[in-house]
Amino acid sequence: MKFYRMHVLVAEDTRSIMAGAKRVEEALVEEIRLAGLEDEIRVVPTGSLGFSDKDQVAIAIYPDNIIYCPVLVSTVPEIVEEHFLKGRIIKALAHPMEQKEVTMEERTSENQMNLDIQKRILLENVGKIDPENIQEYIAADGYVALEKALFSLTPEKVIDEVKKSELRGRGGAGFPTGLKWQFTRPNPGPVKYVICNADEGEPGTFKDREIMEGDPHKMIEGMILAAYAVGGTHGYIYIRGEYALSIQRLQKAIDACYEYGLLGKNILGTDFSFELCIHSGAGAYICGEETALINSIEGKRGEPRKKPPYPPSQGLWQKPTLVNNVETFANIPAIISNGGEWYQSIGVEGSRGTKLFSLMGDINWKGTIEIPFGTSVGDIIDNIGHGVRYDRKLKGVILGGSSGSLLVPEELNTPVDFHSLAHIEAGPGSGSIVVMDETRCIVDICLNIAEFFRHESCGKCTPCREGTAQICHLLEMIASGNGLPEDIDHLEKISQTMMDASFCPLGQTAPSVLRQALKKYRQEFLDHIHNSNCPAGVCNMNFTEEV
Amino acid sequence: MEEKKHLLEQLHDIQDADKEHHLSPKKVVELSEKHGYSPAKVYGVETFYTMYSTEPRGKHIIRICENQSCHMANAKNIIQHLEKKLETSVGGTTKDGLFTLELSSCLGMCSVSPAMMIDDVPYGNLTEDRINEIIDSYKEGK
Numbered sequence: 001m002k003f004y005r006m007h008v009l010v011a012e013d014t015r016s017i018m019a020g021a022k023r024v025e026e027a028l029v030e031e032i033r034l035a036g037l038e039d040e041i042r043v044v045p046t047g048s049l050g051f052s053d054k055d056q057v058a059i060a061i062y063p064d065n066i067i068y069c070p071v072l073v074s075t076v077p078e079i080v081e082e083h084f085l086k087g088r089i090i091k092a093l094a095h096p097m098e099q100k101e102v103t104m105e106e107r108t109s110e111n112q113m114n115l116d117i118q119k120r121i122l123l124e125n126v127g128k129i130d131p132e133n134i135q136e137y138i139a140a141d142g143y144v145a146l147e148k149a150l151f152s153l154t155p156e157k158v159i160d161e162v163k164k165s166e167l168r169g170r171g172g173a174g175f176p177t178g179l180k181w182q183f184t185r186p187n188p189g190p191v192k193y194v195i196c197n198a199d200e201g202e203p204g205t206f207k208d209r210e211i212m213e214g215d216p217h218k219m220i221e222g223m224i225l226a227a228y229a230v231g232g233t234h235g236y237i238y239i240r241g242e243y244a245l246s247i248q249r250l251q252k253a254i255d256a257c258y259e260y261g262l263l264g265k266n267i268l269g270t271d272f273s274f275e276l277c278i279h280s281g282a283g284a285y286i287c288g289e290e291t292a293l294i295n296s297i298e299g300k301r302g303e304p305r306k307k308p309p310y311p312p313s314q315g316l317w318q319k320p321t322l323v324n325n326v327e328t329f330a331n332i333p334a335i336i337s338n339g340g341e342w343y344q345s346i347g348v349e350g351s352r353g354t355k356l357f358s359l360m361g362d363i364n365w366k367g368t369i370e371i372p373f374g375t376s377v378g379d380i381i382d383n384i385g386h387g388v389r390y391d392r393k394l395k396g397v398i399l400g401g402s403s404g405s406l407l408v409p410e411e412l413n414t415p416v417d418f419h420s421l422a423h424i425e426a427g428p429g430s431g432s433i434v435v436m437d438e439t440r441c442i443v444d445i446c447l448n449i450a451e452f453f454r455h456e457s458c459g460k461c462t463p464c465r466e467g468t469a470q471i472c473h474l475l476e477m478i479a480s481g482n483g484l485p486e487d488i489d490h491l492e493k494i495s496q497t498m499m500d501a502s503f504c505p506l507g508q509t510a511p512s513v514l515r516q517a518l519k520k521y522r523q524e525f526l527d528h529i530h531n532s533n534c535p536a537g538v539c540n541m542n543f544t545e546e547v
Numbered sequence: 548m549e550e551k552k553h554l555l556e557q558l559h560d561i562q563d564a565d566k567e568h569h570l571s572p573k574k575v576v577e578l579s580e581k582h583g584y585s586p587a588k589v590y591g592v593e594t595f596y597t598m599y600s601t602e603p604r605g606k607h608i609i610r611i612c613e614n615q616s617c618h619m620a621n622a623k624n625i626i627q628h629l630e631k632k633l634e635t636s637v638g639g640t641t642k643d644g645l646f647t648l649e650l651s652s653c654l655g656m657c658s659v660s661p662a663m664m665i666d667d668v669p670y671g672n673l674t675e676d677r678i679n680e681i682i683d684s685y686k687e688g689k
Contacts, residue, residue, distance in 0.1 A: 014656065014669050015656065015658070015659050015669075015671060017669075018659070018668075018669050018670060018671055054672075055659065055671065055672050200655055201652060201653060201655075202653070203614035203615040203616070203652070203653040203657075204614070204615045204616050204653065204657050205653070205655065205657075206655035206656065206657055206658065209655050240655075241559070241598050242598075242610070242651070242654055242655070242664065243655065244667040244669075279553065279555070279556065280555070280556070280559065281555070281596070282555055282558070282559065282596035282597070282598040282599055283596050283597030283598035283599075283651070283652070284595065284596050284597065285652055296555060297553075297555075299553060299554025299555060299592065300554075300592065301591055301592055301595040302595060302596070358657060358658070359658075360616050360657045360658050360660070361616065361619060362619070366657075366658035367658050368658075398615070402614070402615055432657075434615060434616065434619075434657075436619070440619070445615075445618075445619075448613075448614070448615060448618040449615065451613075452614050452615075452652065455652065456652060458595075
């Protein structure tokens with residue numbers, strides 16, 4: 001293998017590519033070639049380096065541990081000449097986080113708080129390796145867990161380790177993963193499916209994307225391990241049609257796995273065989289529900305099925321099927337490598353391991369974070385998000401996406417774990433944290449969420465189909481100053497009916513933010529209705545709806 | 548059998564190959580005859596999913612997000628500006644047939660909201676100026 005004295009890593013996630021990362025990479029390669037350094041310096045595309053809220057390209061230089069950001073095509077010649085040829089760090093170009101000599105070590109010490117809170121297991125390779133090169137994943141101890149499982153663990157033992165780890169599903173419901181696997185294993189083959197739910201569509205969620213774009217092999221290794229454990233023969237990655245870069249990187253990763261004998265017949269020379277392919281969705285939020293997803297793969301409308309039978313006994317094409325989320329699968333390799341007990345030592349009682357969150361809204365730093373369970377929401381906002389933007393006051397937080405929950409400032413010291421959050425009728429949900437400052441109007445936010453669910457309700461059951469439409473209509477009236485005092489009652493009744501009687505979780509959770517808003521921010525609704533007044537000045541109260 | 552299974556992928560292929568990015572009744576009937584589906588079944592599937600269109604569309608499809616984070620980042624004004632710039636409304640196609648403007652559910656680019664995609668290419672942190680720039684670059688035949 002060739003030895004390079006220096007590696008230049010270019011962040012090439014969706015956002016960075018949008019900002020011109022590919023052109024920067026090309027310019028780097030070209031300038032390095034012109035300088036005659038192509039045998040000494042290697043340019044490597046990698047996942048997000050963490051600067052995901054700016055339209056800027058970031059590059060990391062090893063072994064010097066320097067991050068330059070923003071890098072433009074026009075600044076590349078200077079970097080090559082000054083830094084690569086002459087060995088002088090360009091302070092002015094170093095990331096403005098400190099504007100000084102920004103080395104990794106210094107960032108670590110200056111942001112001790114920030115990095116102390118975060119813990120990277122799932123994202124350990126993101127921003128460090130080339131996601132399109134299987135060798136780099138292998139060099140980072142990739143597929144070691146698979147080797148260990150295939151040659152020294154029985155499938156039952158693999159399930160045992162996952163059970164010991166107390167890993168719970170990361171798709172929203174939090175079902176114990178080991179238990180799900182245990183239910184799937186005894187169901188007779190000969191065909192058994194393992195499906196990865198990569199239909200990340202919850203508004204405000206983009207954490208699975210980070211894994212698929214930055215370290216696709218981790219998730220694939222998790223899937224192969226799952227297949228070995230439950231006796232899976234065929235696998236699908238069901239991914240949204242909109243995630244073009246993720247699809248491309250996953251396909252590349254799958255192709256490489258076939259080439260290396262990690263997928264297909266007789267994996268690593270053993271008796272175990274597993275086929276894997278990608279199935280892309282076509283724009284339907286409901287397909288994140290596992291039985292709707294299964295219908296979609298079967299080429300049907302993505303409507304949910306009646307449960308039971310549950311997918312572990314009768315799923316895709318009526319065969320036993322295991323469905324897990326991207327993040328759940330990505331946890332598996334580390335659990336098998338280090339053992340369930342190791343994983344179980346991270347986090348808190350009932351919620352083990354780390355959790356990815358997408359952090360956004362009115363906050364100073366936005367992006368994907370990884371924290372051990374038990375960190376409080378307030379800690380995340382203050383220490384990782386660097387507080388509310390423009391020094392404004394915090395109004396509330398929407399946790400777990402549009403179908404999640406609404407937290408008021410007094411609830412922010414709640415630790416993020418299944419148990420503590422359940423006490424305040426919340427949950428980690430899809431893993432999104434949307435911060436709202438004092439300038440936001442709660443009626444306007446609820447209306448926007450209602451519009452989303454009206455569009456995404458599949459129409460199969462009446463409570464959800466009619467309920468989402470009625471809620472939307474009532475909120476439109478309130479937001480335009482045409483609300484009636486009894487509308488609040490109506491909203492509460494409709495919400496309750498949807499929760500009780502909807503066929504699937506979409507309808508059951510669609511009104512959850514609204515219900516909490518009606519409780520926690522009731523006065524704001526009353527102001528809109530009784531005084532035709534939007535306290536935040538967001539809603540246009542003179543607007544009368546055309547009929 | 549395997550081929551028959553993946554109706555969604557086949558619809559994607561037909562639509563991608565179509566010059567007007569849509570599923571024409573003729574193509575749908577052809578597909579259903581080939582596999583022994585009823586045309587109604589295929590129609591039911593294609594109209595369920597947002598990414599398929601039964602109507603002819605422009606050369607480029609603009610998908611703009613209006614969900615939570617984008618909404619909080621003023622997506623409404625951005626959509627209005629796009630409509631003005633393209634001289635068409637949401638769901639419509641420009642006179643020159645270059646663009647069709649569609650709304651989309653969350654594109655997963657919330658940290659750079661407001662965001663949109665033109666075909667497979669994502670654009671974030673949209674402002675009116677940036678929209679003008681982007682649209683003009685396509686018009687100039689990028």
